[in-house]
Amino acid sequence: MNILSLLVIIPLATLLLLLLGKGQKYVRGVVVGGFGLLLLSAVILAVLFLHERAVSDAAMLFVADTLWYAPLNIHYAVGVDGISVVMILLSAVVGFTGVFSAWNMNRDFFAWYCLLAIGVFGYFISLDLFTMFMFYEVALIPMFLLIGVWGTGKKEYAAMKLTLMLMAGSALLLTGILGIYFISGGTTMNIMELSQLHIPMTHQYWIFCLVFIGFGVLGALFPFHTWSPDGHASAPTSVSMLHAGVLMKLGGYGCFRVAIFLMPEAAHELSWIFLILTGIGVVYGAYGAVLQTDLKYINAYSSVSHCGLVLFAILMLNHTAMTGAVLQMLSHGLMTALFFSLIGVIYSRTHTRDIREMGGLMRIMPFASVCYVIAGFASLGLPGLSGFVAEMTVFVGSFEHADMFHRVLTVLATTSIVITAVYILRTVGKVLYGPVVNSDHLKLDDAHWYEKISAVALIACIVIIGVWPSGVQGIIYDSLAPVMKQLTLF
Amino acid sequence: MVTMEHYLIVSSIMFFVGVYGFITRKNLLAVLISIELILNSVEINFCVFNRFLYPEHMEGMFFSLFGIAISAAETAVAIAIIINVYRIANNIDVRHIDKMKY
């Protein structure tokens, strides 16, 4: 059996096992086992990939293909390149740590959580447009229930808004995918095969827009990002982690894998429109975060800014910047998951996320606070942590662009790093430092062991990427070569 | 001589009487009776067309028999529903039976 299918089968098996038993202990055991196994297989996949990469120069490795709907040539086609492997690792890490952040949740929660994981992993391994789309939908639907049922605050509203906006994106996407299929001749849905076919320029224009916006909605493309603040604020901790950490990456990954890869000419022609939008998003998200008072809103706007940078870099259509985009996805996924997990730790104790009602938590919960400061530093791009590597690769790559327009835009995007420092330090200063605002907080305890596991694992990944970036950067850089070839053909 | 047109005039009158009854009657039983009228007018047409246009075939007759059987079954079901509605609503006035709508 193909190792990639294992990534879908493990969460599926976990889901089925969950349905068999009930007690809290059983549920925890199954979920930790399942996601631990998933993480393990992701790591093994990465090792095997590196091994295989050394001897093979095919674009996609571990390829498998089974026809499952002949009339539309829909296959279950899987295969990975370096970028998918990196994304799979990210998903496995965030999924695994998310389990610990959701330690006290019940069986039904974890059942939906597993379904979400099936969608995410299936999406990253798929090479078939339709199968990819199907997994994409599988990842979206559980979100509605996870937020709507287990969320806080205006959860029904947020869940509804999130689902409807993402579904609207999916509608565009489905049209785009069918457009690609029929206009390219209606012979294949396989991305690698499609990339060999030529889509006429007149059609590329509209299909590119549909697909880019469709995926862009999930990647928090300005102005379609507003599901993000409400959705993240209402979602339970681990769902926020998985959503901001992994699901938003589905958007960026799709933009690059489908929109850019299959329609390179349109990408060249139209990139300026979307560059302006994403450039706005980068700065706008940062400014939007400055005056927020809810910890999760701050982080949600920060995600808009950081994910804007992902799309921004992808649209630069140059090798370094695209590498930076993938690095930024990875880095943002890790640090935003860390942020949400820590916000969960704080919120579960103080029962408030309003930064005006908190203060001096450093003395009360030192472990969580120190982790929060580290997450903050990663977010504002301190060297030695992953954020710096990603941002610098993006900026250096974008600035290598020959057009003055792109360089000026890059300079504007760099200003976001100052604003990021402003809102991060404002939050840290208000919530963690200073005198204790609420004397009831003095009785609170620090993070529990399961919350510590979650934080430490994420910090370890952030630091590893930050200190030794060339490993992961090399994998991504090499994997982008086919895309660059595709782009330079025109 | 009774020609085909005579039959058709009668069945048309029956049909429109049925349609009129279906639209205007308030009582569910009356509505049901109107539906029977419509059905029967159509069955007359089947027989007439068969008899006058294709006397060597029997499909029209058979079809009418089918229709009669089905309308009988349908009437039985409809009356069962109406009785149940009456039990729940104490009323079989169509204007008042809109619980399922809003």
Add this chain to the structure above:
Amino acid sequence: MGFTVFIILIPLVMFLLLSFGSKWLRPRAAGVIGTLGMTIPALLSYYTAYRYFLADAYVWPVWGPINTFSMEWLRFSDNLSIEMGVMLDSISIMMLVVVTTVSLMVHIYSLGYMKGERGFQRYYALLSLFSFSMLGLVVATNIFQMYIFWELVGASSYLLIGFYYTRPEAVAASKKAFIVTRFADLGFLIGILILSYYTGTFDFNKIMDVEADLAVTTMAGSSFLGLSAATWAMALIFMGAAGKSAMFPLHIWLPDAMEGPTPVSALIHAATMVVAGVYLIARMFPVYLFAAPDVLTLITYVGLFTALFAALIAITQTDIKRVLAFSTISQIAYMMVALGVSGYGGDFGEGYTYSMFHLFTHAFFKALLFLGAGAVIHTIHSNEMEVMGGLRKYMPITHITFLIACLSISGIPPFSGFFSKDGILSAALRYEPFVFGVLLFTAGLTAFYMFRLYFRIFWGVDRQYEKPPHEAPKSMTIPLIVLAVLTCVTGFIPFSFYVSPDIRPYEVYIHWPVALSSIVVGGIGIFIAMWFYRKASDRPAHLAAKLSGFWKAAYHRFYIDDVWMFITKKIIFRGISGPVAWFDRHVVDGTMNVLGTGTLKTSEAIKGSQTGRVQTYAVVFVLSVMVITVLVLVL
């Protein structure tokens, strides 16, 4: 000299050890381990200096750079990559010596000063982190490595200023320091991007390979908004340097940074991190000189203004650490001016040499001043001059060492400050008499405010203290003595022999007319201070009353902080952020909500047409059939 990499790595190991071991280590043990850990890099630095300048001297007569270690850290593209390495040349070795020495002194001093503080282990861990970052900065082989460590020193400075994190002032100060320097670093980053775009490299040696036709001269051709790309790049890099080195108008963070523990102020905000800007300009000096001479002029005048401006403010401050902070700003501005007025080749490079020399001497005497002030604060428990006076009787060692430092900064021979300042003044005179005049006047002001400080602490009113002040413990006086000795002797190092812009040694002599004028001006400053402050009198109050407008403005630091507060609070927060947040919630999100509620409303409006009555449907059905039939028949 491969061992040099350990100079950087040992503090890193110390940082990891102390931060992970803080739970198991007792405070005292952490302090001693940290201090011992710092001793090794210090000794290694001295040995490196000995090898480079004296023993090997194999690069003679040119002090060329040697890369003793290099490793690819991150590859951006085929030609751009970040290396992590160790580059040794005159100025980086000079900085290694300065940083490790001052850091070691501060480590020892803190054993006494920070005794019993909560978070002692954290303090030493952060000191190690800072030392690591600063050492990594000075040995950078390429501009991106420098930027990386530049950010790291900023972060460790942030953490150390905010060491007393429960005090709101400290939190605000640390935030301000980080954000202001971050803003400046944005310029630095963009400068690097422009530079690398045109030269295709980050490497210092490649960027300014003078023999092989300076790579940046290729930039001169392309221009943007009327200025050449090189000018843009170098001006933006100067912006980064100005932020770190607290040049006007980015100086506002430094006085506030005094909220941190005093030894930290001595190490970071006087001797090492704040001169990183000067070091950066010196590192890139050939590029400035050959590709962007306009920027050097800018540096000169920004520095000149800052020197005078900060000296004027320093006169009126009453918090002793703030006086020292403004004095630091003023002295660093001196170094900047010296770089700005410098030329190239032979003794035209005097400005450059003496800028570095002043950096070197200033580090020791300013650290000494801060540590001395720390000793006073330690026993008085206040920063305010008002509650001090007559301390010379209680703290003899502190008094003498402080006096030496004051004489040195005032430019009185034979202390080190005299030699370095003299060189800067003569370079300025060679450049333009106006610059010289302003610097000379600033020198007088410096002597005045330093001795104002000195007299008000150690002379002035003979106060009766509730608890008699006592001399600092040994761990604190030993660093004072060591630094005082260094202040006395470092002036005699023949700096021009080792440090020059064209890396070739040259001879300089003391320019006696300049030297005499500076001594006289310094003497006048000291004399006036003595006349005002030696004994308790109402003379200072009279003077302040006469100049009340100026005095008040200077006391409030010429309201620059208020301008910045206005920019951040009113413009960025209220003017941009508020509207953006509002726009997002109401316009962007509002549109989405309108789409949602619009759908609901429409459905609400038209759902009545589905009555749920079959009869209505039948009417519509029959009528429609009739209409269609009529239409079909008629048409």
